[in-house]
Amino acid sequence: MSIAYAIERQLAISAVRRACLLTSSVFNKLVKNETLVKGDKSPVTVADYSAQAVISSMLHRAYPNDPIVGEEDASDLRAESGASLRNRIVELANEALTAELGIGDDADWGIGPGSEQNADEVLDAIDRGRYEGGRTGRMWTIDPIDGTKGFLRGEQYAVCLALIVDAQVQLGVLGCPNLPIDWLKPDGEKGCLFVAVRGQGAQQIKLSGAESTRLTMPPYTPSTFNFLESVEAAHSSHSTISGISAIMGLTEPPIRMDSQAKYGCLARGDGGAYVRMPTGAGYKEKIWDHATGSLLVTESGGIITDSRGLPLDFGLGRTLGENYGIIATVKDAHGKLLSAVQQVVAKEEEPLKSRA
Ligand SMILES: Nc1ncnc2c1ncn2[C@@H]1O[C@H](COP(=O)(O)O)[C@@H](OP(=O)(O)O)[C@H]1O
Ligand SMILES: [Mg+2]
Ligand SMILES: [Mg+2]
Ligand SMILES: [Mg+2]
Numbered sequence: 001m002s003i004a005y006a007i008e009r010q011l012a013i014s015a016v017r018r019a020c021l022l023t024s025s026v027f028n029k030l031v032k033n034e035t036l037v038k039g040d041k042s043p044v045t046v047a048d049y050s051a052q053a054v055i056s057s058m059l060h061r062a063y064p065n066d067p068i069v070g071e072e073d074a075s076d077l078r079a080e081s082g083a084s085l086r087n088r089i090v091e092l093a094n095e096a097l098t099a100e101l102g103i104g105d106d107a108d109w110g111i112g113p114g115s116e117q118n119a120d121e122v123l124d125a126i127d128r129g130r131y132e133g134g135r136t137g138r139m140w141t142i143d144p145i146d147g148t149k150g151f152l153r154g155e156q157y158a159v160c161l162a163l164i165v166d167a168q169v170q171l172g173v174l175g176c177p178n179l180p181i182d183w184l185k186p187d188g189e190k191g192c193l194f195v196a197v198r199g200q201g202a203q204q205i206k207l208s209g210a211e212s213t214r215l216t217m218p219p220y221t222p223s224t225f226n227f228l229e230s231v232e233a234a235h236s237s238h239s240t241i242s243g244i245s246a247i248m249g250l251t252e253p254p255i256r257m258d259s260q261a262k263y264g265c266l267a268r269g270d271g272g273a274y275v276r277m278p279t280g281a282g283y284k285e286k287i288w289d290h291a292t293g294s295l296l297v298t299e300s301g302g303i304i305t306d307s308r309g310l311p312l313d314f315g316l317g318r319t320l321g322e323n324y325g326i327i328a329t330v331k332d333a334h335g336k337l338l339s340a341v342q343q344v345v346a347k348e349e350e351p352l353k354s355r356a
Pocket of ligand 3: 143145146147288289
């Protein structure tokens with residue numbers, strides 16, 4: 001009997017691993033003019049673009065009909081003003097696609113020496129991520145660097161890839177080059193891959209090789225329970241989370257970390273819950289920021305919902321639509337956490353209501 005998504009899993013691990021090698025090598029060489037500011041004021045670097053090109057090219061060679069929802073697009077690079085950035089991205093993508101890795105599960109996906117692409121092919125690979133998403137069919141979603149701000153600070157970031165079929169995440173791979181393999185040894189080996197397949201559990205694999213560990217969240221223990229939250233206060237309200245912590249009577253401070261590395265840490269028990277609460281009206285969470293992480297949560301013994309207790313809906317397009325907030329934790333803590341979240345939200349809404 002064949003195991004569901006076995007080929008896709010191997011391909012996804014291989015693609016994320018190559019993209020991680022690219023991003024970590026770029027970090028050491030990044031120069032000032034290799035970062036752009038996008039329309040929404042967020043940063044994007046040559047590493048984001050070239051990592052998306054690498055993953056998208058590998059997916060396309062194996063599954064040419066699968067659409068891709070990718071965070072980045074190549075419009076700024078096609079302009080004349082983008083020429084030097086474009087050349088650098090083509091060079092980086094080709095370096096990553098043609099490298100010989102020599103790691104066991106990096107099977108031959110039609111890449112390796114001799115598989116260079118020209119500039120048009122690289123830009124087209126990036127632009128294959130323009131798919132609008134939706135309720136039916138197969139699609140991949142890529143966040144080539146999640147936590148670009150963390151990446152630029154030399155802190156945590158994640159390369160994220162997920163396969164969604166009929167609005168359900170079936171497979172997710174997260175690459176975290178700067179994350180210690182063992183949280184208790186912060187100066188030890190860094191570089192983790194987190195992998196989950198629906199119904200098949202979640203694992204951590206070393207970025208440097210094949211060694212893997214199965215992940216299970218520990219049971220709820222109030223004395224040690226703590227939150228994982230964004231570093232960027234603009235992405236998730238720190239004050240709401242401290243209110244939730246007070247209601248639950250928790251004493252441990254939150255761990256601040258950029259990117260979906262938070263989901264990887266949650267799945268392996270480094271942190272009790274990942275809570276993300278909106279800071280202002282209007283921002284819609286993107287599917288590539290949560291697809292992989294949500295499967296890591298459910299496959300390691302957790303539950304993930306929005307702040308009203310509703311499941312995240314990956315069938316609405318490129319965003320999670322009106323989902324409000326993200327609440328992810330081990331099964332036996334989710335009810336308590338959700339009730340604390342709702343109390344804080346109600347309290348925060350009181351002054352608004354009395355003014356109305
Ligand atoms: N106002 C906002 N509210 C919530 N998330 C936001 C936001 N502005 C940007 N983001 C998202 O937050 C992600 C980083 O999450 P975190 O804060 O957990 O590290 C960004 O991913 P990118 O870095 O891929 O652009 C971006 O998609
Ligand atoms: Mg971004
Ligand atoms: Mg992101
Ligand atoms: Mg990103």
